[in-house]
Amino acid sequence: MSALLEVNDLCAYYVTSAYGIERTVQAVERVSLTVRENEVFGIAGESGCGKSTLLKILLGMASPPLRIVGGSVTYHVNGGSLDIFALPEAKRRQLRWQVVSYIPQGSMHALNPVRRIRDTFHDFIRAHRRLSKRQIDEFVGDYLGNLGLPSKVLDSYPHQLSGGMRQRITIALATILSPPLVLADEPTTALDVVVQRGVLQFLEEVRQRQESTLVLVTHDMGVHANLADRVAVLYAGQVVEEANTTTLFAQPVHPYTQYLIRSLPKLDDRTERLSIPGRPPALDNPPTGCRFHPRCPYAMAICKTTAPPLEQVGPNHRAACYLLSARGGDGSHA
Amino acid sequence: MQTFRAATKIVADMFRYSPAFRSGSTILVVLLILAALSVVSPYGPSDRQVVPMNLPPSPSYPFGTTALGQDVFWLTAFAIRNSLFVAGLAVVIGRSIGVLLGSFSGYTGGATDRILSSLADTFIVIPRLPLLMLIAFILKGTITLSGLAVLLGLLDWAWPSKRYRAQILSLREEEFTQTAIFAGMGSLKIIIREHLPFLIPFLLADAVSGFLYAIGMEVTLSVLGLSDLQTPTIGTMIYWSTYYQVLLTQKLWWLIAPVAAAVLLVVSLYHLSTSFSDYLDPRRRLKSLATSQGGAR
Amino acid sequence: MKHYLTSYAFPRFLQWLVVIVVGVTVTFIIPRLLPINPVEETLQNVSATSFTDPRAVADFKKSIEELYGLQGTPEEQYVHFWERLFRGDLGPALSAFPTPVTTVIRNAMPWTAGLLGSTILISWLLGLILGTLAAYFPNRVWTHLLANSLVTIYPIPYFILGLLLVIVFAFYIPIFPLVGGAVGSPSLSLPYLVSILQHAFLPALSLVLLGTAFRFIMARALAGTAISSDYVTFAETAGLPKRTILFHYVMRNSLLPQVTDLALSLGAMFEGALITEVVFSYPGIGFQLYTAILQADYNLILGVTLFSIVGVATAALLIDLSYPLFDPRVRHS
Numbered sequence: 001m002s003a004l005l006e007v008n009d010l011c012a013y014y015v016t017s018a019y020g021i022e023r024t025v026q027a028v029e030r031v032s033l034t035v036r037e038n039e040v041f042g043i044a045g046e047s048g049c050g051k052s053t054l055l056k057i058l059l060g061m062a063s064p065p066l067r068i069v070g071g072s073v074t075y076h077v078n079g080g081s082l083d084i085f086a087l088p089e090a091k092r093r094q095l096r097w098q099v100v101s102y103i104p105q106g107s108m109h110a111l112n113p114v115r116r117i118r119d120t121f122h123d124f125i126r127a128h129r130r131l132s133k134r135q136i137d138e139f140v141g142d143y144l145g146n147l148g149l150p151s152k153v154l155d156s157y158p159h160q161l162s163g164g165m166r167q168r169i170t171i172a173l174a175t176i177l178s179p180p181l182v183l184a185d186e187p188t189t190a191l192d193v194v195v196q197r198g199v200l201q202f203l204e205e206v207r208q209r210q211e212s213t214l215v216l217v218t219h220d221m222g223v224h225a226n227l228a229d230r231v232a233v234l235y236a237g238q239v240v241e242e243a244n245t246t247t248l249f250a251q252p253v254h255p256y257t258q259y260l261i262r263s264l265p266k267l268d269d270r271t272e273r274l275s276i277p278g279r280p281p282a283l284d285n286p287p288t289g290c291r292f293h294p295r296c297p298y299a300m301a302i303c304k305t306t307a308p309p310l311e312q313v314g315p316n317h318r319a320a321c322y323l324l325s326a327r328g329g330d331g332s333h334a
Numbered sequence: 335m336q337t338f339r340a341a342t343k344i345v346a347d348m349f350r351y352s353p354a355f356r357s358g359s360t361i362l363v364v365l366l367i368l369a370a371l372s373v374v375s376p377y378g379p380s381d382r383q384v385v386p387m388n389l390p391p392s393p394s395y396p397f398g399t400t401a402l403g404q405d406v407f408w409l410t411a412f413a414i415r416n417s418l419f420v421a422g423l424a425v426v427i428g429r430s431i432g433v434l435l436g437s438f439s440g441y442t443g444g445a446t447d448r449i450l451s452s453l454a455d456t457f458i459v460i461p462r463l464p465l466l467m468l469i470a471f472i473l474k475g476t477i478t479l480s481g482l483a484v485l486l487g488l489l490d491w492a493w494p495s496k497r498y499r500a501q502i503l504s505l506r507e508e509e510f511t512q513t514a515i516f517a518g519m520g521s522l523k524i525i526i527r528e529h530l531p532f533l534i535p536f537l538l539a540d541a542v543s544g545f546l547y548a549i550g551m552e553v554t555l556s557v558l559g560l561s562d563l564q565t566p567t568i569g570t571m572i573y574w575s576t577y578y579q580v581l582l583t584q585k586l587w588w589l590i591a592p593v594a595a596a597v598l599l600v601v602s603l604y605h606l607s608t609s610f611s612d613y614l615d616p617r618r619r620l621k622s623l624a625t626s627q628g629g630a631r
Numbered sequence: 632m633k634h635y636l637t638s639y640a641f642p643r644f645l646q647w648l649v650v651i652v653v654g655v656t657v658t659f660i661i662p663r664l665l666p667i668n669p670v671e672e673t674l675q676n677v678s679a680t681s682f683t684d685p686r687a688v689a690d691f692k693k694s695i696e697e698l699y700g701l702q703g704t705p706e707e708q709y710v711h712f713w714e715r716l717f718r719g720d721l722g723p724a725l726s727a728f729p730t731p732v733t734t735v736i737r738n739a740m741p742w743t744a745g746l747l748g749s750t751i752l753i754s755w756l757l758g759l760i761l762g763t764l765a766a767y768f769p770n771r772v773w774t775h776l777l778a779n780s781l782v783t784i785y786p787i788p789y790f791i792l793g794l795l796l797v798i799v800f801a802f803y804i805p806i807f808p809l810v811g812g813a814v815g816s817p818s819l820s821l822p823y824l825v826s827i828l829q830h831a832f833l834p835a836l837s838l839v840l841l842g843t844a845f846r847f848i849m850a851r852a853l854a855g856t857a858i859s860s861d862y863v864t865f866a867e868t869a870g871l872p873k874r875t876i877l878f879h880y881v882m883r884n885s886l887l888p889q890v891t892d893l894a895l896s897l898g899a900m901f902e903g904a905l906i907t908e909v910v911f912s913y914p915g916i917g918f919q920l921y922t923a924i925l926q927a928d929y930n931l932i933l934g935v936t937l938f939s940i941v942g943v944a945t946a947a948l949l950i951d952l953s954y955p956l957f958d959p960r961v962r963h964s
Contacts, residue, residue: 110865464936550788604786
């Protein structure tokens with residue numbers, strides 16, 4: 001499968017200056033990933049790890065006070081390559097929804113309360129295609145029918161629909177133009193478990209139909225275990241580990257990944273779940289060296305001074321941790 | 335001591351970085367100085383025929399003189415002082431009632447809350463000016479400035495009580511309140527320790543808006559002759575100057591002084607309050623400084 | 632429809648009744664609570680200038696008491712008060728004896744209604760549009776200029792702004808009449824209509840300036856909230872054109888609280904109109920109130936007060952009742 005999106009060494013900071021106080025938040029630090037066609041790529045991390053910022057940049061929506069300090073984001077579509085930073089605003093707007101689209105967190109509130117669903121679809125489609133009202137109606141009707149959504153939804157207002165239905169509508173809105181890349185930001189947070197499952201199934205169904213790529217951003221490792229083909233773990237704005245899902249869950253190298261996985265409850269295991277001590281660092285003054293070292297039980301002297309590079313652990317498995325070299329590079333731990 | 339230092343720092347910060355605060359505070363300080371100067375005025379506030387009449391502004395009489403033989407400069411000093419007094423007293427009375435009723439309503443809830451809220455809604459809709467005029471008319475000639483202030487305050491509790499109630503309700507639902515309750519903190523303690531820090535900036539902004547309203551009403555009622563006409567306030571100065579037909583006789587300085595004082599007073603106060611609430615609102619600050627950066631690469 | 636009537640319209644109608652009852656009762660009670668007795672006042676005014684025959688004075692006192700509805704016990708007076716209200720009998724205007732107060736009000740009403748109606752509409756729309764635009768394009772030069780000017784105008788009391796306009800247009804740009812409502816006798820002729828517009832211009836300007844300033848500030852804040860909402864962010868991410876977002880997503884949503892607020896601020900705008908009429912001697916209700924005070928016409932003052940309460944409360948009710956037209960969430964639930 002060929003690469004769809006390449007992120008290389010991306011650095012983005014929030015630079016603010018108010019009432020004489022200057023602050024720089026290093027939200028994204030040297031992030032490199034490759035997302036392929038027709039896969040589910042998971043991004044795991046707690047709140048404050050920089051995932052929302054990353055998504056904004058991938059959508060070409062970075063604006064002051066967010067500044068791109070280094071690196072590149074390249075889309076490979078239609079046989080060509082698009083450097084998102086080189087595109088003018090107008091072109092970037094075209095990119096959105098046709099090449100890459102977005103399912104927001106709290107997507108239940110993403111629908112305009114005073115507009116009927118039908119009209120919202122009109123708005124979203126008209127922004128990118130010149131179609132008549134009737135053509136749009138037909139198109140939308142077909143699409144919703146294929147997805148198993150009742151057509152009477154179109155005449156409703158958002159408040160008349162259930163939370164789960166609104167979520168599905170938002171997903172339909174995001175995928176109606178069949179973009180090859182769909183970014184989903186915490187699609188299951190604030191939903192109860194039953195609805196969660198339905199939404200995830202729906203997401204996967206749509207993806208398979210359109211043979212598109214889903215980038216799934218969530219702190220819920222269970223969702224990654226379920227759906228993702230590959231997972232990248234984000235901590236304090238940096239990628240600390242990336243692997244195929246099975247590999248990641250079987251042999252996590254980075255202590256943070258290990259914590260994330262161990263915090264998942266298992267049906268037959270009654271041992272107490274430990275939470276990671278401490279809190280994610282404030283990124284205006286990140287820890288020196290490895291950003292995880294204040295919370296890491298295996299921290300060594302070098303971890304406090306120099307940031308570990310992202311190294312290959314095995315096929316399709318990279319991690320940034322000095323434990324790798326300390327244990328001869330096979331990633332296993334005592 | 336620590337709060338004093340914190341307050342000084344806030345004021346210094348705002349002065350440096352907020353043009354609205356700069357202009358507002360400067361103008362207000364000038365007006366306050368003028369009002370304070372009334373203490374050393376060579377003339378009493380109600381004295382008449384103490385200087386030559388109807389003189390235009392000149393070095394010896396910087397604001398000119400009135401048709402009643404008064405020095406407009408000193409008159410304005412008294413006027414500002416008295417108007418501030420009336421407005422201040424009205425705000426204190428009105429907001430006290432408003433805070434008490436609103437808080438009581440918000441904390442108690444239930445039927446009492448519904449009744450009080452409905453009452454507040456009623457008084458918001460009822461236009462107060464005709465009522466004020468009716469009352470002031472009946473009391474014509476006997477009303478003192480304090481009386482006027484009490485009157486204004488008694489009719490300005492409805493909106494504040496509604497707003498305080500809303501604040502209290504939202505504070506009650508906040509997590510930290512629930513936490514405090516669960517931790518066993520007594521109600522009064524919760525109110526004082528947890529809620530007051532949120533209420534104070536809100537109180538300040540609300541007090542300013544009450545001030546603006548009271549000044550406007552004082553001016554309006556005084557101009558209609560429904561106030562203590564013997565005491566100089568901004569409103570009574572306007573009353574007397576229009577009584578003596580300054581527009582026709584082209585002796586405008588008597589009118590312009592109180593009008594200018596009124597405008598400067600309200601505008602500076604309002605600028606102060608908006609710059610203060612801007613300072614406190616983190617989202618606004620973030621938005622405004624987004625422009626000071628360059629665009630994304 | 633039934634839902635609308637029962638759960639939406641009825642409570643508001645009830646509130647309207649409460650406002651009227653409380654308002655009328657307050658208007659009834661307060662004069663009686665005050666230490667000054669208007670009857671004695673009037674008596675003193677009259678006897679100071681004319682006869683002092685005790686029997687004539689007693690007769691006169693009785694007729695005034697009747698006029699003011701001050702006969703009988705307080706309860707009887709209260710009932711009588713309401714009776715007269717229902718009959719639409721507010722008594723004669725003492726300054727224009729024997730013209731009934733209702734006639735005076737009826738003549739003055741169109742002037743105030745015209746002035747108030749048109750300025751409320753203009754300032755509400757203008758403030759809404761400008762405020763929303765200012766919130767959506769916060770960094771343009773014109774936004775700053777506009778916002779600064781309106782924020783400066785906002786706190787100025789109606790009377791002072793009116794005076795300022797008078798001063799400016801009396802001495803520096805004397806193109807508008809400063810006094811009165813129109814010239815000539817009422818007719819539908821063009822000169823008369825033009826004269827109405829000319830005379831209404833300055834008072835309307837005063838009201839529109841302050842009304843727009845107030846509405847602008849509120850609209851800007853509300854639009855700001857809408858702009859940072861999830862649905863607007865989603866629409867912007869999806870690349871919807873600014874025009875669509877501005878109108879259908881931002882404005883339509885920030886419109887709703889503004890409609891409710893309009894109902895609540897009617898009282899203040901009404902007061903503003905009254906005050907402005909006094910400044911410009913514009914022959915509406917405000918001016919009538921002013922002359923009533925000058926001429927110690929207690930009946931007229933009372934009548935105008937009552938009328939104001941009922942009028943504003945009813946207008947607020949009508950606006951409230953029309954809210955569902957704007958908000959589909961209330962329409963369909």
